[in-house]
Amino acid sequence: MSKEILVSELSTKGADSAPFGILLVNLGSPDAPTPAGVRKYLAEFLSDPRVVSIPKWIWLPILHGIVLRTRPKRVAHAYATIWRNESPLIEITRAQAAKLRAAVQEAFGEYIPVEIGMRYGNPSLTAGLMALRKAKVGRVVVLPLYPQYSVSTTATVIDRIGELLRQCWHAPNLRYVPAYYQHPPYIQALADSVRKHWQQKGRAEHFLMSFHGLPKRHSRRGDPYEAQCFRTAELLAKELALTSDDWSMAFQSRFGREEWLQPYLEPHVRQLAAKGVKTVDVICPGFSADCLETLEEIAIRTAEVFTAAGGQEFRYISALNDDDRHIAMMVQLIQTETAGWRS
Numbered sequence: 001m002s003k004e005i006l007v008s009e010l011s012t013k014g015a016d017s018a019p020f021g022i023l024l025v026n027l028g029s030p031d032a033p034t035p036a037g038v039r040k041y042l043a044e045f046l047s048d049p050r051v052v053s054i055p056k057w058i059w060l061p062i063l064h065g066i067v068l069r070t071r072p073k074r075v076a077h078a079y080a081t082i083w084r085n086e087s088p089l090i091e092i093t094r095a096q097a098a099k100l101r102a103a104v105q106e107a108f109g110e111y112i113p114v115e116i117g118m119r120y121g122n123p124s125l126t127a128g129l130m131a132l133r134k135a136k137v138g139r140v141v142v143l144p145l146y147p148q149y150s151v152s153t154t155a156t157v158i159d160r161i162g163e164l165l166r167q168c169w170h171a172p173n174l175r176y177v178p179a180y181y182q183h184p185p186y187i188q189a190l191a192d193s194v195r196k197h198w199q200q201k202g203r204a205e206h207f208l209m210s211f212h213g214l215p216k217r218h219s220r221r222g223d224p225y226e227a228q229c230f231r232t233a234e235l236l237a238k239e240l241a242l243t244s245d246d247w248s249m250a251f252q253s254r255f256g257r258e259e260w261l262q263p264y265l266e267p268h269v270r271q272l273a274a275k276g277v278k279t280v281d282v283i284c285p286g287f288s289a290d291c292l293e294t295l296e297e298i299a300i301r302t303a304e305v306f307t308a309a310g311g312q313e314f315r316y317i318s319a320l321n322d323d324d325r326h327i328a329m330m331v332q333l334i335q336t337e338t339a340g341w342r343s
């Protein structure tokens with residue numbers, strides 16, 4: 001599906017039959033849990049200067065000469081341990097879209113098209129926008145499913161959509177739902193899922209919140225992600241009435257050699273075990289859908305780190321995925337963002 005088709009069709013056939021369409025966006029996954037599938041995905045993802053922000057003439061030889069020769073085999077193996085019919089991230093995003101379709105129809109009293117688009121890989125942002133074009137919407141509300149804003153996630157979605165529409169003679173009217181890291185329904189949905197977990201399994205000795213990391217350099221340059229993660233963590237701890245001894249937060253998934261946001265997850269978990277903590281409940285509030293980074297890195301690998309260091313139970317609390325409260329929160333964000341579009 002070429003960019004040109006998207007551009008010309010969106011330009012000329014924007015007649016409104018629905019008031020607007022919704023594009024749910026997430027990061028994306030490889031098409032297959034194989035070294036070739038992962039190599040293709042990582043080549044696209046890691047060539048994005050919003051993700052790896054060192055000069056291209058330094059980075060591209062490292063990416064093609066080392067990273068894409070060594071990493072795909074190991075990462076394909078990790079994906080294979082969690083793969084379903086497709087990547088969990090894609091499967092869950094489809095489920096979120098299906099439930100959101102029903103929920104917005106109920107909330108707005110009419111059919112509103114909902115499509116998904118992944119920043120890297122498939123189904124692509126182009127495919128999502130094309131599907132909305134077919135539904136003949138001239139207005140699109142984009143919901144990047146990242147609770148905390150980061151240049152390497154939210155901003156690159158905006159970049160890419162701008163790039164796709166650059167040659168449009170009559171671009172659709174676009175709105176972007178802003179980061180919702182402190183939105184009360186988001187915090188309450190997280191708190192509810194924790195309470196449900198406690199009801200079913202009892203309460204662990206320690207409550208840990210793990211967020212995806214970022215180079216510290218990005219934070220120093222002004223990326224608000226770190227501050228927004230801390231705010232989410234504080235609000236969730238407050239909502240759960242935890243004292244400062246009951247909980248902690250850490251950053252996972254460090255990539256490359258430069259300094260990333262701290263505390264790093266693995267040493268943090270070893271320290272907890274060394275202090276005598278035997279049971280931990282862990283949640284990843286920065287992930288709106290379960291994915292490699294939660295199902296494999298947290299629930300499998302970090303759990304092994306904890307038990308190898310003397311801990312007994314490391315219990316992962318699922319992402320909000322297609323939970324009803326999560327979908328209701330999305331409807332509310334969309335209602336706020338599209339207020340002026342509805343008469």
Ligand SMILES: C=CC1=C(C)c2cc3[nH]c(cc4nc(cc5[nH]c(cc1n2)c(C)c5CCC(=O)O)C(CCC(=O)O)=C4C)c(C)c3C=C
Nearest residue numbers: 027028029051075089150152153212214255286291292293
């Ligand atoms: C939730 C927010 C995310 C931020 C912030 C983020 C920053 C970031 N990520 C990398 C490098 C990699 N991330 C990878 C996987 C991955 N990352 C996120 C989310 C954020 N990334 C998700 C949801 C996923 C999982 C995708 C899936 O298919 O399930 C990977 C790929 C896996 C691997 O090779 O380890 C890389 C690489 C950087 C460099 C970065 C900030 C600059």
Ligand SMILES: [Fe+2]
Nearest residue numbers: 027212253293
């Ligand atoms: Fe990542």
Ligand SMILES: [Fe+2]
Nearest residue numbers: 253254293297
């Ligand atoms: Fe990772």
